[in-house]
Amino acid sequence: MIHKIYLFMLLLSINIAVNAQEKDSLSYKFSLKSAIDFAFTHQTAILNATVDEEIARNTVKQTVGIGLPQVSTSFNFQDFLKLPTTLLPGEFASPPSSTPIPVTFGTKYSSTLGIQLNQLLFDGSYIVGLQASKTYKELSVRNSKRTRIETAVAVTKAYYSALVSKEQLGLIDANLAQLTKSLNDTEAMFKNGFSEKIDVDRLQVLKNNLETDRENVLRMFAVNVDLLKFQMGMPIQASLALTDKISNVRSEPVVLQVSDTTAYKGRIEYNLLETQKKLNELDLKRQKSMFLPTLSGFASASKSFQSDELQKHFEQSFPTSVIGLTLSWNIINGGQRIYQVRNAKLTVLKSANDMLNLKNGIALEISTSQKAYLSSLRSVENQQRNLGLSNEILRVSRIKYEQGVGSSLEVTIAETSLKEAQNNYIKALYDLLINKVDLDKAAGRINY
Structure with missing residues (x-):
C-alpha cells in the first residue's frame, strides 16, 4: 500500500510539472512585429497559400512533362479455349466444291510483349x-x-x-x-x-x-x-x-x-x-x-509468342518493330x-x-x-x-x-x-x- 501511495504521488507530481511546463510554453509576450511574424508561420490561410505555391510548382513540372518522352509497356496473354473458325471458299478445295470449307487457324496459347515510345515534336x-x-x-x-x-x-x-x-x-x-x-x-x-x-x-x-x-x-x-x-x-x-x-x-x-x-x-x-x-x-x-x-513521333517494339503447349510457349518468338510520325490537323470544325x-x-x-x-x-x-x-x-x-x-x-x-x-x-x-x-x-x-x-x-x- 505504501508503495502504491508513493507511486501515485510521484505520478501526480510529474503530471503537475508537465502541465505547468505546457502552461509556460503557451505564454507569449509579443510586439506588433512579433505578432505578425508569428502569424506568418501559424495562420491557416498563410499555410494554405504556401501549399498552393507548391501545388503551382508541381503543376508547372506536370505541364513540362507533357513534352517529354512517354514510354509505356504492355503484356498480353491469351488462352483460346476454342480456336476461331474461318470459312474458306470451296473452290480452294481439292476437288473444288460449291460449299465453304471451315478452317481453324492459330495456336491455343498466344502472348505479346511490347514497349512503345511517343514523343511530341510540335x-x-x-x-x-x-x-x-x-x-x-x-x-x-x-x-x-x-x-x-x-x-x-x-x-x-x-x-x-x-x-x-x-x-x-x-x-x-x-x-x-x-x-x-x-x-x-x-x-x-x-x-x-x-x-x-x-x-x-x-x-x-x-x-x-x-x-x-x-x-x-x-x-x-x-x-x-x-x-x-x-x-x-x-x-x-x-x-x-x-x-x-x-x-x-x-x-x-x-x-x-x-x-x-x-x-x-x-x-x-x-x-x-x-x-x-x-x-x-x-x-x-x-x-x-x-x-x-500537331506532329508527334513514335517507336515501338514487340515480341509475340505462340504455341499449343504452355510449357513450350516462350521457346519461340516473333519480333516486330516500327517507327513513324503522326501529323494531326483539324482543318474544319464548324467555325x-x-x-x-x-x-x-x-x-x-x-x-x-x-x-x-x-x-x-x-x-x-x-x-x-x-x-x-x-x-x-x-x-x-x-x-x-x-x-x-x-x-x-x-x-x-x-x-x-x-x-x-x-x-x-x-x-x-x-x-x-x-x-x-x-x-x-x-x-x-x-x-x-x-x-x-x-x-x-x-x-x-x-x-x-
Missing part, C-alpha cells in the same frame, strides 16, 4: 501552355503575398484594438483611484458634519458605475486579445501579453500621398490583375495556335475556333477594363483614407485637449468643494464630464489607429 498549344504554367506559378506567388498582407492588416487592427482597450483601462483605473480618494474624503467629512449624506451617495453612484465600466472594458480587452490570437493562428487558451505602447504607435510617421500618385503599382490587387491579364493574353495565343497542326479566339480577345479587353477601374478605385481609396486619417488625427488632438480640460475642471472642483466654496454637485458633474471625455478620446484614438492602417494599405505600404 504542338502550338503546348508551347503556349509552358508559358502559361510559369505565369500561373507567378499568380500563386502573388496570391500568397496578398494573403500575407491581409493577415498583417488583420493582426495589426486586432493588436491596435487591444492596445486601445488597455489604454482605456489605464484611464479608468486612474479615474477610479481619484474617485475613491474623493469618496473617502467625503465620507470623512460627512462623519465630522462638514458634508451631507447625498454628497457621499452621489460619489458612490459614480464609483459603482465606473467599476462596472472597468469590468466591461476588462471583458472587451480579453475579447480583443482573443481576436488577436485568432488572427495570429495562436491557440485561444494561450496567454498573450502586448509589449508595444500606444504612444509609440501614435508617434510613427504617416506619409500622405499626392494627388498624382502612382501608388496603385505597389498594390498587390493591381499586380494580381496584371498577372490575370497576362494569363488571358496567353489563352488568346493558345486559341490561335489551335489552327496549327468553333474562330469564335473561341474572339471570346479570348474579349476576355483580354475585360481584363484591361478591370485594371483601369481598379486603378481609379485605388486612387479613390487613397484619397478617402487620407481624409479619414486627417479627420481622426484632428479629432484625437481635440479630444486630448478636452480630456486635459476635464481633468483640470475636476481638480479645481474638488479643491473648491474641500475648501467649502463649491458644491458636491459640481464635483459630480466634473466627474461625469471626465468620463465622457475619456470615452470620446478612446473612440477617436481607435479611429485614428484603424484609419492609419487603412491608409498604409491603400497606399501599398504594407508589403510582406
